[in-house]
Amino acid sequence: MNRPIPVGARRPGPRRSKPEGGAGPLVALGAFALIPALGLFALFSWAEGAVDESEPAPPPPSTLVAPPPPPLALSTSMLSLRRLPTVLSRELNISDFERAVVPFLATLNDRSCAVVSVDGILIGSRNPDLAVIPASNQKLIVAAAALDVLGAETRLTTLVSTELAPVDGVVNGDLFLVGGGDPLLSSDWYPTSNLDRYAVLSPTSLDTLADAVSDAGVTQISGGVVGDGSRYDDEFFAPGWGLGVAGLEAGPYDALMANDSRVLNDDQRAGDPNEGAAREFTRMLQERGITVTGGASSGVATPEANVLASIESASVIEIVGEMLMNSDNNTAELLMKEIGLIGEGTGSREAGARVMMAKLGEWGIETSNIVLSDGSGLSLDNRLTCAAVLAVLQRHDPSSALGQALPIAGQTGTLRDIFSDHAVAGRLRGKTGTLNNPPFNVDPPAVKALSGYLPVDGGTAVEYTLMLNGPTISDQSEYRPIWNGLVEALDTYPSGATPAQLGPR
The missing domain is CATH 3.40.710.10 (DD-peptidase/beta-lactamase superfamily)
Known part of the structure; x- marks a missing residue:
């Protein structure tokens, strides 16, 4: 990290000393420049001696290709301050x-x-x-x-799991929607809903996750859909917020949160983001012809759950970009x-x-x-x-x-x-x-x-x-x-x- 120095302070410029005899700097530079040339010469000599002389020489190319023109050489001396333009400026x-x-x-x-x-x-x-x-x-x-x-390329994963694997398309019990801390989990309608001043830039499609459940062959859930945000604690609002902030400017939020805790056709944010996400996901599953017998709720998935589907968020750097940009x-x-x-x-x-x-x-x-x-x-x-x-x-x-x-x-x-x-x-x-x-x-x-x-x-x-x-x-x-x-x-x-x-x- 660059550490600030006092106002008006200057970084020391290069010192110049009088020659005291012996080889000057240009001679030394010239000698230094000869080292790679000598190395190339030795390598060439070794390669020439390593050729198998019993092999026939390769045929000449049918057409001669002119070598590319050499790049224009910079006329600025290696010792010029132009080599340090930011410092000079x-x-x-x-x-x-x-x-x-x-x-x-x-x-x-x-x-x-x-x-x-x-x-x-x-x-x-x-x-x-x-x-x-x-x-x-x-x-x-x-x-x-x-x-x-967290790391710039890290991604956060939202899971769909069941206690038991489906049998003939039927989930016997509840289906769990397990949050991984993805703040951009969104139904496809949400980014263009104009419910927020700035649209979601890098949404994670909750619809795609619902499609994956359908593609897994699920046709019926005998229980309900349970939203699990247990990755984080259950504090949905931070303390110290002023009047009119909670539920409007931010929150409620948890490790499972879809559409910033909104459900389609509901004018109010969900009081519990986990239940709200479960309710929104239930609607999506039903749209895809999946029967859900029970309702939506919040809870904790079985630790040894059977994973049916998953979806990854944008990278952390994209999530950070969303946070700073909007x-x-x-x-x-x-x-x-x-x-x-x-x-x-x-x-x-x-x-x-x-x-x-x-x-x-x-x-x-x-x-x-x-x-x-x-x-x-x-x-x-x-x-x-x-x-x-x-x-x-x-x-x-x-x-x-x-x-x-x-x-x-x-x-x-x-x-x-x-x-x-x-x-x-x-x-x-x-x-x-x-x-x-x-x-x-x-x-x-x-x-x-x-x-x-x-x-x-x-x-x-x-x-x-x-x-x-x-x-x-x-x-x-x-x-x-x-x-x-x-x-x-x-x-x-x-x-x-x-x-x-x-x-x-």
Whole structure:
């Protein structure tokens, strides 16, 4: 991890010393370059001697193919600073960038924080170690921990099982729908239902799973369909959420959850996500001509169950992408519990928080002021510092899995309609965060946050985090001028030549 250095500090340039006699650097380089040539000559000599002279020579080719033209050689010397364009660009532009960033930071209130860096080198900060409410910037911590603990390519599996194998198409007893923590399990109607602001990007088809049961030859279930979410605990809502959040912004959720706990033609979310998923799956089986004698319920599958069918989720990196792009709260909460299960063996919010906190410490991030109360950032009990968020961003970059999962200004996700007419449109990547605070004159404060990257042509990048806390800061008339001031300052870098312009010629 790149560690920030003080504002205005410079990385030392290459030292030049006077020659003191003996072979100069060019002679040494020339001698070094001869080593591969001598090796090739020796290999050629050995190969020539190894040919069996009793074998006839191969016939000449019928047509002669001209060799490809040699690539154009770069005229830039190996010792030129053009071989380090990002460093050179930083050295030329960093002072001007400081002059743009530092005055903006001074305008922030005492309850907010911000930090800006370039390639991990600190440019300026305001209250970097102040513990503030992060809102959905909390999801950046969940994303980094999920990629580390779970693995980017891991997939989550939903199972259908029975206590006994079907006989002549008949399941004697209950059929179990067993959740594997997949937050994107969806009926085919759900992604286009407009029930949520952002459609599911990488759904796991519950219809395909129902088809697999039918394809297995099942025609009748003498019992009912039981939803099993026992992979995680039974906490369906995180504590610390404000009024009007539970059941609307997030939850109820469990290791088995379909359509964010919705059932077709039911205006209300299911009170128990396991029972809701079982009810939705029962409907699907009946549509496929399978008779279900009993009703839908929640319960726990027999440990030695007979597996009839299964389906895998998208990869963890795609699930993380869904969480960051759409600021998906249920996905964040389930990922936090999965982190706890893999890291500690317990699928709970508390276990997930401990594993994530340990990861921050492992990454060298100060955690004494940090509180991880939930995964979504909806809890008013969460506390993060801008220094911690920026350190997580500095462990990645815009081209990394985490960087690529962030919304793009004016184009995608929660930034689709933000900065669309600004020069940073199509370039700036960032995670938004919002918490309102009725009544506005009572703590805790409202929140508006934005953290991410502004890539620069040629490979370098600006890393930034801004977490605003204040009584009415979530009002657009209050936060948008501050956001605009931030991107205006960020977009001044580089004021001169970019790394792409300074690269080898």
